[in-house]
Amino acid sequence: MSVDKETVAKIAGLARIKMGDEQLESLVPELNNILGWVEQLAEVDVEGIEPMSAVIPNELRLRDDVVDADPKTAGGKRDEVLANAPAAEHGFFGVPKVIE
Amino acid sequence: MTDFTSFGVKAIRDGVAGGDFTAREVAESFNAAVASAAELNAFIVTTPDHALAAADATDAKRAKGEDLGAMGGVPIGMKDLFATHGVQTTAASHILEGFKPEYESTVSQNLWDAGAGMLGKLNLDQFAMGSSNETSAFGNVASPWKKDGTNAAMSPGGSSGGSSSAVASRIAPAATGTDTGGSIRQPAAFTGICGIKPTYGRCSRWGVVAFASSLDQAGPMANSVEDCAIMLGAMAGFDPKDATSLQMDVPDWDAALSSDLKGKKVGIPKEYRMEGTDQAILDSWEQGKAWLKDAGAEIVDISLPHTKYALPAYYIIAPAEASSNLARYDGVRYGLRDLPDGAGLQDMYAETRAAGFGDEVKRRILIGTYVLSAGFYDAYYNQAQKVRALVSRDFENAFATCDLILAPTTPTASFPLGSLNEDPLTMYLNDVFAVPASLAGLPAMSVPAGLNDDGLPLGLQLVGKPFDEQGVLNAGLAIQERAGFTAQPEKWW
Numbered sequence: 001m002s003v004d005k006e007t008v009a010k011i012a013g014l015a016r017i018k019m020g021d022e023q024l025e026s027l028v029p030e031l032n033n034i035l036g037w038v039e040q041l042a043e044v045d046v047e048g049i050e051p052m053s054a055v056i057p058n059e060l061r062l063r064d065d066v067v068d069a070d071p072k073t074a075g076g077k078r079d080e081v082l083a084n085a086p087a088a089e090h091g092f093f094g095v096p097k098v099i100e
Numbered sequence: 101m102t103d104f105t106s107f108g109v110k111a112i113r114d115g116v117a118g119g120d121f122t123a124r125e126v127a128e129s130f131n132a133a134v135a136s137a138a139e140l141n142a143f144i145v146t147t148p149d150h151a152l153a154a155a156d157a158t159d160a161k162r163a164k165g166e167d168l169g170a171m172g173g174v175p176i177g178m179k180d181l182f183a184t185h186g187v188q189t190t191a192a193s194h195i196l197e198g199f200k201p202e203y204e205s206t207v208s209q210n211l212w213d214a215g216a217g218m219l220g221k222l223n224l225d226q227f228a229m230g231s232s233n234e235t236s237a238f239g240n241v242a243s244p245w246k247k248d249g250t251n252a253a254m255s256p257g258g259s260s261g262g263s264s265s266a267v268a269s270r271i272a273p274a275a276t277g278t279d280t281g282g283s284i285r286q287p288a289a290f291t292g293i294c295g296i297k298p299t300y301g302r303c304s305r306w307g308v309v310a311f312a313s314s315l316d317q318a319g320p321m322a323n324s325v326e327d328c329a330i331m332l333g334a335m336a337g338f339d340p341k342d343a344t345s346l347q348m349d350v351p352d353w354d355a356a357l358s359s360d361l362k363g364k365k366v367g368i369p370k371e372y373r374m375e376g377t378d379q380a381i382l383d384s385w386e387q388g389k390a391w392l393k394d395a396g397a398e399i400v401d402i403s404l405p406h407t408k409y410a411l412p413a414y415y416i417i418a419p420a421e422a423s424s425n426l427a428r429y430d431g432v433r434y435g436l437r438d439l440p441d442g443a444g445l446q447d448m449y450a451e452t453r454a455a456g457f458g459d460e461v462k463r464r465i466l467i468g469t470y471v472l473s474a475g476f477y478d479a480y481y482n483q484a485q486k487v488r489a490l491v492s493r494d495f496e497n498a499f500a501t502c503d504l505i506l507a508p509t510t511p512t513a514s515f516p517l518g519s520l521n522e523d524p525l526t527m528y529l530n531d532v533f534a535v536p537a538s539l540a541g542l543p544a545m546s547v548p549a550g551l552n553d554d555g556l557p558l559g560l561q562l563v564g565k566p567f568d569e570q571g572v573l574n575a576g577l578a579i580q581e582r583a584g585f586t587a588q589p590e591k592w593w
Contacts, residue, residue: 001479008466015423015469016430017462018450027466030524034467037525038412041483044490051485053314055492055541056300056566058346072203073341080202086437093432098445 001039002032104129105270109174109327110354112273113215116158116173123155123162123173127217130175133271134219139593142256142266144180144238145188146220151175154217161215169215170334170354177266177275180221181228182208182318183307187218191309192226192236195429195436195456205307206339207276207318214334219272222262226458227426228283228311231530232520233261235460240517243291244269244589248555252516257287257530263321264291268589274322274331278308280315281414282509282534285546288321289509289559292548292587294328294576295321299566300541301346302332304339312421313344315414315538325547325576329354332569346567353570359578361395366575367402367502372533377511380552385508388549388560388579392506395578400502404494409487410536415528416471416484417539422461423468429456463524492540499565504575507533509546509559533561543569547576548585557587 003011008027012019019027068074078091087094104112104126116123131148158173183189183201190196204212212218226235232255233241243256243265256265260277264287267275277284279297288295296319303318310316320331333353339345368389373382389399431437431452438451457465471480498505510530520527537544543566546559560579564572 001476003470007470011466011469011473013450014473015465016427016446016449016453017457017465018447018454027463030463031466031470033523033525034415034463035470038416038480038484041409041412041416041487042479044406044409044483044487046483046486046490049486049489051482052489052492053485054344055314055488055539056346058301058344060343061340061347063340070341077202081433083202084199084434086431086435095432096439096443096445096448 003028105133107273108323109274109330112174113172117168123158126173127151127155127175130219130272137269137271137593140265140269141239141241142223142262143220144190144223147187147218151217151219158215170330171211172215174273175217175219177220177222177263177272178208178218179224179260179263179276179278181224181278181309182276184208192224192238194237199434203307206304207335210337211334222266222275224262225259227461228259228278228280229460229464230258231286231527233258234517235458237458241265243514245291245556254514255517257290259283260287264288264293267293267321267323274320274327276318277321278316278318280311281418281538282531284319284321285509285534285544285561286530288546290514292557293321293323294325294547295319296328296332296545298332298336298569299543301344302336304342304345306339306341310425312418314421315418325573325580329357329573351570353573356570357577358574359395359581361392361397361575361578364397365400365502366392366397367400367498367505369402369404369505369507371404371407372507381508381558384549384558384560388506391579391582392575394582402498402502404498406490406494407536410491410539411532413484413487414535414539416480419464419468420472420481423465426465429453488539491536495540495542504571505563507561509533509561513552513556513558537563542566543572545572545576547579549583551587
């Protein structure tokens with residue numbers, strides 16, 4: 001499978017990265033080179049193999065079902081949460097108008 | 101002022117604890133070394149006051165007769181991927197420039213609790229994506245090493261290139277690194293130092309800027325195996341804030357270090373004899389076998405049949421996870437915002453991400469977005485996850501007949517900065533020997549083996565069973581004792 005300029009533009013749109021024509025064009029061969037190379041995976045016999053993401057035997061835990069179980073990640077942190085916001089207003093994140 | 105920059109973690113800790121010198125003297129010495137090494141560009145920001153404050157705290161504890169901790173009085177470099185409270189944390193990306201976390205990562209907090217101080221935040225490949233430290237928004241990092249007879253700046257490896265450069269140049273006795281597909285081991289090999297990636301889950305990922313969450317692991321980089329063992333002990337441990345953190349006791353790796361390998365079987369994977377591997381690397385591999393044999397180990401041939409497919413699987417899985425993880429950089433909550441006049445929310449996202457991310461980061465986000473998109477998910481992502489299972493099974497089968505695996509860390513020695521930029525694929529191939537252990541989550545270490553004919557360091561890699569950091573460190577120590585690697589780069593910075 002290979003991508004053309006239109007497909008790269010579509011992916012860039014999905015990824016929310018603005019790209020000019022020139023950039024899209026230069027990415028076409030770059031991405032095709034990488035995609036062509038990873039395509040060798042298709043030759044591996046994976047019959048009956050389950051896809052794996054957790055490779056080390058481990059159990060997922062449940063935290064205690066109480067409010068603010070870990071004070072470091074609990075509530076009451078509005079000012080800290082907003083401290084690095086590019087535009088914080090009235091205790092909220094400021095964003096451009098969404099509804100016309 | 102006495103110069104302490106030739107001292108490692110253990111020597112500093114024991115010297116401070118024994119009253120031979122103060123932690124403050126040590127911090128001042130390394131602060132001065134950092135300040136005079138700007139040409140390496142190893143640090144994005146320096147934090148001499150943090151190092152001094154931690155040193156003073158250690159000296160005060162000693163005056164009161166209190167325990168100084170496993171890293172008491174040791175100033176270290178912190179890879180700028182770890183969130184540090186009130187200190188700019190950028191992941192070497194413009195999109196996080198100026199970001200000052202309101203919290204401390206678990207690993208860095210563990211180190212401060214153990215008595216360490218911070219010399220500064222170390223440069224790296226942007227979002228840890230790169231193998232040469234050329235994708236940082238804050239400039240390339242130079243290795244302290246030069247190829248004999250040339251003056252070209254050499255790559256310190258990546259992504260932990262600031263860490264490797266700082267430790268190899270002795271401007272920091274040790275540094276943190278992170279390893280997603282070789283980012284501790286490859287830079288360690290390129291610069292003649294030690295670095296270990298522990299079993300996935302040993303070190304908490306909480307507060308570490310995420311790249312590919314199923315692969316990311318933190319680990320130490322230092323000039324000796326002992327120093328790595330001490331520092332890893334301080335970094336590791338169960339953390340309820342990381343869902344994949346291992347709920348296991350942390351062994352005292354340093355106390356149990358032993359280079360006696362009697363009864364151990366070391367596997368040599370035949371698939372790692374790849375085309376394009378330097379003869380000097382193959383020779384050092386042979387040498388490594390002889391050293392481990394000399395330490396009492398038995399050498400056995402093993403097969404890891406899916407080795408060839410590990411790297412392409414990695415370059416689907418890691419970008420897929422990255423495209424998801426990096427969706428958080430939206431210009432709303434922290435970091436850069438690029439909002440042209442009259443632009444709406446969607447434009448703001450797209451402009452911000454276009455202005456904030458570097459080319460390699462964009463490339464990987466696009467690859468990741470593509471392989472996860474409707475219609476391609478099964479062919480790419482699911483297939484890669486199945487291949488990952490097979491790579492992992494290869495190791496399981498191999499460990500039925502051996503205790504450890506010995507392989508080269510990289511297919512070549514370091515290369516001049518700028519020499520591999522033409523084609524991303526050539527750069528990716530640097531990690532061909534490192535990635536399989538990452539996919540399988542296994543502990544793996546690089547230790548220096550010697551210099552090639554150009555006077556550049558070469559590394560040997562040890563891969564262990566899950567949770568067997570001890571076995572990896574012990575074999576590393578056996579190599580260290582026999583390699584007698586004492587070469588250091590000539591100071592030019």
